[in-house]
Amino acid sequence: MASNKDPLLTELKGIILKLRSEDKPINDHHLELRNLCECFEKIFRKGLKNPGSLFGLYKRDYWSWIESLPNYTFNERLNPLFSIALEECRNSQKVRTDQGRGRLFIRIALTKKILSVALEHLVLNPKLTEYWYKPELSIIGNEIFIESLMSLLFLITEIKFDLNVKNASFLDETWMMGVMKQFELVPCKDLGVYVKHISNKAVVASVEAGSVAEENNKIEVGDVVDELFGENLHGVSKGKIPRLIKDHEGWPIYITVVKCYMKNGRVYPPIYERLRYVKDEMPEFDMPRDRNLGPSNPESIGNGAQQPELASDGSTIYRLKYVGNINVGEDGGTYIIESAINKVMKLNGTDEDNFKPVCLHLGETKVSIKSPDNDDVIFQHSYPEISSCGRRLDAVNYLAYVAGDTTCTISKNFICYVFYANAEAESRTILRNIAQGFGRTTWFV
Structure with missing residues (x-):
């Protein structure tokens, strides 16, 4: 039934x-x-x-x-x-x-x-x-x-x-919303910004000191110029911005940008990917780094959770503790996760000081578990190999994912890998992102 x-x-x-x-x-x-x-x-x-x-x-x-x-x-x-x-x-x-x-x-x-x-x-x-x-x-x-x-x-x-429905320029890539800002700048012939067109986005590569754009950090390195004088700049040619400024000479400059930094101080991941191309073309380019906004940060995940880091390859890094793993046989469904976590906890105890510190990297196509000391890969799984993920309802800091020895649709041997997160909110976020990862892989592969 x-x-x-x-x-x-x-x-x-x-x-x-x-x-x-x-x-x-x-x-x-x-x-x-x-x-x-x-x-x-x-x-x-x-x-x-x-x-x-x-x-x-x-x-x-x-x-x-x-x-x-x-x-x-x-x-x-x-x-x-x-x-x-x-x-x-x-x-x-x-x-x-x-x-x-x-x-x-x-x-x-x-x-x-x-x-x-x-x-x-x-x-x-x-x-x-x-x-x-x-x-x-x-x-x-x-x-x-x-x-x-x-x-x-x-x-x-x-x-x-x-919701600001004009904030749509990255929806092709992600549900993560960037911070959109609109500014009215004084009339001028030169904004004082150098823009690189990368993957259909106008990315600010440098801002001239003392320019109208630089005032009060309105426009910063890494920002994406989304609109100028109300015109969309997604996928436009390189000469569009100076041409618009010339056509509106003497007018206040109305400009809309998607900020490089999110509310939580992290570099917005879709922008970070484009900044890597800027760095390749301009070796002297200083890549924006995540900012630490402290406990007052309104986007903080709180309750003991730590802000994730961003790796150079664009993957998100979470610092967790590895509890252990257990073979669960031929079925990697979600219903086995709670019992598998329970078995691993019985085998390895519940003293978190005895768990192994690891860095969990959530990439575009795989999950990698690496050593926090030397970045060596301990083990990793592509999203097609991951059949399910979840956590215990009575011990929400424990989370797990189940992976097969090959693509999960044909695998006959599954192992459940168990981790301990710093907070409930962190474990929930990680599981959501893993689920999104193998959902995205199923869709695009």
């Missing part, structure tokens, strides 16, 4: 309950916003078919069916706000992929309280729903699960979201 619950719906309900308890509107930098958006994305992708693909040579994302809905609404009128949101996503020059447009739609829909509208139109047409989703694998294609999801979407409408 199939379960009448889905872990993603349970996760979504928990996030919604946390957000509903907030007194203030939810903005781009709320710690649970990314969790919420990632959870929706997982739900929209779960059991998604790939209709129209010749021999599976390309994939469609959930944006594909959202965008197609107006073609199937013959007898009912589309919600005007939904139509506006569709056009905004279609016409946006800041997102260039189906993934980016889908993410932009989710953000707009949360703000306009219309996320349920798309699903309502889809499920009104059972044949269309079946065309896009596998009933046995999806939430949206399952009659019981979709009712639960619609109930949760109703609760979402009671939460006020104050």
Whole structure:
């Protein structure tokens, strides 16, 4: 008998309950916003078919069916706000992929309280729903699960979201939101910034001392110039910025940037990746480093957790303690994790002073466990090898992931690796990122 619950719906309900308890509107930098958006994305992708693909040579994302809905609404009128949101996503020059447009739609829909509208139109047409989703694998294609999801979407409408939907230039790459700032600078012929165009972004490589841009650190090295005089700069030619300044000579300069630094003082990872190319071309370039904002940092994960570090290869580093591992046989499912952690704790004790300090590197394609002393790799696993991850509900600082001896879909031997985090929030963040990692690998590989 199939379960009448889905872990993603349970996760979504928990996030919604946390957000509903907030007194203030939810903005781009709320710690649970990314969790919420990632959870929706997982739900929209779960059991998604790939209709129209010749021999599976390309994939469609959930944006594909959202965008197609107006073609199937013959007898009912589309919600005007939904139509506006569709056009905004279609016409946006800041997102260039189906993934980016889908993410932009989710953000707009949360703000306009219309996320349920798309699903309502889809499920009104059972044949269309079946065309896009596998009933046995999806939430949206399952009659019981979709009712639960619609109930949760109703609760979402009671939460006020104050999101800057113009902050969209990195949605093709990540759900992590950068800090967007808008400035009005005095009229001038030269901003005093040197810009490098890298991967469709105008990255500030240097700022002239005493220039209008440098005043009060409004524009800093590593910032990405997102808009100038209201015009989007994503993917523009190298001469666009000076041409715009010349065309608006004598006007105040209206400029929008995505800051190099996030609220927590870390360098924004998508920008950091581009800065490495600047360093390759300009050896004298001084790479921005993470800032330590101290305990007053509003984005601090708190409760004993330490801020993660950023490695030179762009991976995120967490300093944990390795408890041990145990062979769990031929099944690497999530349900074995709690018992596996319990067995490792019984074998190795619960005195954290006896656990081995390690650095867990979360990269784009793999998880690496390295020595904190010399950066030697102790062991590592690609995301396709990782079958599940989780933690004990009664000992939330303990976390684990399960990996096979080859790609997890064909592996017959799985091992559970157990770690001890500095705080509950840290273990939760690590698990979320590991889950996102093998979800991303499944999608793009």
